[in-house]
Amino acid sequence: MNGEHKQRYREKYTNAKQKGVKFFPDIIYKDLLVAFGLFILLIGLAVFVGVPNEPKADPNDTSYIPRPEWYFLFLFQLLKYFPGQIEWIGTAVIPGLAVLALFLLPFIDRNPYRHWSKRKLALGIMGTVVVGIVVLTLLAAFTTPPQPEAAVANTLREQIALGEELYALHCVECHGIEGEGGEIKGVPGLEGVTLKPINDQDVMYPFTDETLYNIIAMGQPLQGMPPFGRAFGGPLSPTEIEAIVAFMRYTWDDRVELPEEETVAAAMPTLKEGEVPSYDVHVAPIFKRYCVSCHVPGKKNNNYLMRTYEEVMTTGDHAPNIIPGDLGSNLIRMVHREEIEAGGPMPPTKALKPELVEILERWVLGGAPETAEQAAQASAKGAPLPTAAAPTEMP
Ligand code: HEC
Ligand code: HEC
Numbered sequence: 001m002n003g004e005h006k007q008r009y010r011e012k013y014t015n016a017k018q019k020g021v022k023f024f025p026d027i028i029y030k031d032l033l034v035a036f037g038l039f040i041l042l043i044g045l046a047v048f049v050g051v052p053n054e055p056k057a058d059p060n061d062t063s064y065i066p067r068p069e070w071y072f073l074f075l076f077q078l079l080k081y082f083p084g085q086i087e088w089i090g091t092a093v094i095p096g097l098a099v100l101a102l103f104l105l106p107f108i109d110r111n112p113y114r115h116w117s118k119r120k121l122a123l124g125i126m127g128t129v130v131v132g133i134v135v136l137t138l139l140a141a142f143t144t145p146p147q148p149e150a151a152v153a154n155t156l157r158e159q160i161a162l163g164e165e166l167y168a169l170h171c172v173e174c175h176g177i178e179g180e181g182g183e184i185k186g187v188p189g190l191e192g193v194t195l196k197p198i199n200d201q202d203v204m205y206p207f208t209d210e211t212l213y214n215i216i217a218m219g220q221p222l223q224g225m226p227p228f229g230r231a232f233g234g235p236l237s238p239t240e241i242e243a244i245v246a247f248m249r250y251t252w253d254d255r256v257e258l259p260e261e262e263t264v265a266a267a268m269p270t271l272k273e274g275e276v277p278s279y280d281v282h283v284a285p286i287f288k289r290y291c292v293s294c295h296v297p298g299k300k301n302n303n304y305l306m307r308t309y310e311e312v313m314t315t316g317d318h319a320p321n322i323i324p325g326d327l328g329s330n331l332i333r334m335v336h337r338e339e340i341e342a343g344g345p346m347p348p349t350k351a352l353k354p355e356l357v358e359i360l361e362r363w364v365l366g367g368a369p370e371t372a373e374q375a376a377q378a379s380a381k382g383a384p385l386p387t388a389a390a391p392t393e394m395p
Contacts, residue, residue, distance in 0.1 A: 152239060174187055203252075204248075254347060286352075327365060
């Protein structure tokens with residue numbers, strides 16, 4: 001910089017200073033505004049978008065490939081070029097020099113100009129660093145092998161649904177659709193072996209969730225059940241095994257019920273005053289959750305099957321168990337915990353919630369329609385309400 005240049009620069013500097021935008025409070029104020037805006041944006045993202053859960057960690061799982069967050073990938077990649085003994089160059093020396101250079105930058109680059117075309121040194125250094133980081137990050141991203149696809153379930157309901165799917169995929173061939181057991185057919189090595197049910201109190205009561213988890217993860221190799229946990233050479237992640245356990249527990253253990261906010265009633269559309277429920281929308285989910293585990297072929301149930309509308313309306317030693325319009329129907333009396341000719345209270349161990357009993361009553365009174373359309377027609381005619389007609393005690 002020559003004398004004349006210096007002179008002009010000084011003048012410009014004093015002018016600018018007199019025009020006067022102060023660091024405090026003017027610049028600070030702007031910075032605060034922007035920082036506050038970003039803060040609100042982050043809170044918004046956290047509340048309304050969130051971060052999806054990764055699968056649960058499993059210390060036994062050797063197939064997991066650990067990787068740093070994306071913004072550290074470049075450092076991670078750098079490490080790869082300094083293996084073993086010289087790792088310290090990648091971990092300490094290079095990052096250390098980079099930070100040191102940042103500290104020294106004001107002393108190295110004493111160029112007074114602000115226009116970019118006159119700041120080649122600073123821009124050159126910064127450019128190289130940025131390009132380096134981008135390239136290293138990309139290299140790391142492209143050389144990361146894909147993780148085995150992992151299932152994630154965020155709510156209990158999702159967990160149970162996932163478990164149901166996985167059970168159907170991995171367990172049914174030996175334990176049956178509902179865990180009912182029986183003779184195994186078509187499984188090499190176990191042909192003709194008969195399994196006890198795993199859906200009853202004999203298994204559900206003594207086995208804790210942890211025990212069930214371990215049985216599934218490690219299998220029962222001596223009796224012929226293969227291991228399913230990844231750590232033992234099987235196909236399932238911890239998240240997936242937990243989902244199967246949740247499915248078993250909430251479907252087969254008559255002592256547990258879904259927490260209030262997850263109940264069947266909450267999952268189905270609420271009934272309006274005078275609206276008749278339908279089998280498809282309201283009743284089938286109740287039967288599926290509370291009755292079907294016993295009311296399938298091969299169980300003690302007086303041959304009353306409850307898997308379809310057809311079966312519900314026609315089967316059973318004391319059929320029909322549902323007479324449209326009649327609250328004296330066997331099924332209604334039994335869910336009211338009466339002991340009648342057809343049998344004891346249903347379900348045997350635990351009363352259905354009153355809301356669910358009311359849905360069943362309204363359904364029977366409304367003519368026990370199968371589809372939502374039929375139910376809508378029944379509603380239009382004006383359905384009688386159970387409270388008016390319900391017999392509390394049968395003679
Ligand atoms: C290849 C056939 C086979 C498959 C597939 C299979 N199991 Fe088993 N399982 C068995 C055998 C055999 C036993 C031992 C039966 C016994 O002890 O009465 C068993 C035992 C069990 C037990 C303990 C029962 C008890 O009374 O001790 C549970 C629980 C169980 N299995 C759950 C599962 C689940 C859940 C799956 C699916 C992830 C599954 N099994 C897949 C064959 C299988
Ligand atoms: C734990 C097993 C189990 C569950 C769960 C269960 N039942 Fe039953 N059900 C039985 C048995 C066993 C019988 C035979 C009668 C008896 O022993 O009381 C039966 C009989 C019946 C009958 C008489 C059938 C006939 O024609 O004789 C009806 C109706 C019935 N159950 C309805 C239901 C309903 C509705 C639910 C669900 C809300 C339900 N059951 C849940 C075991 C069960």
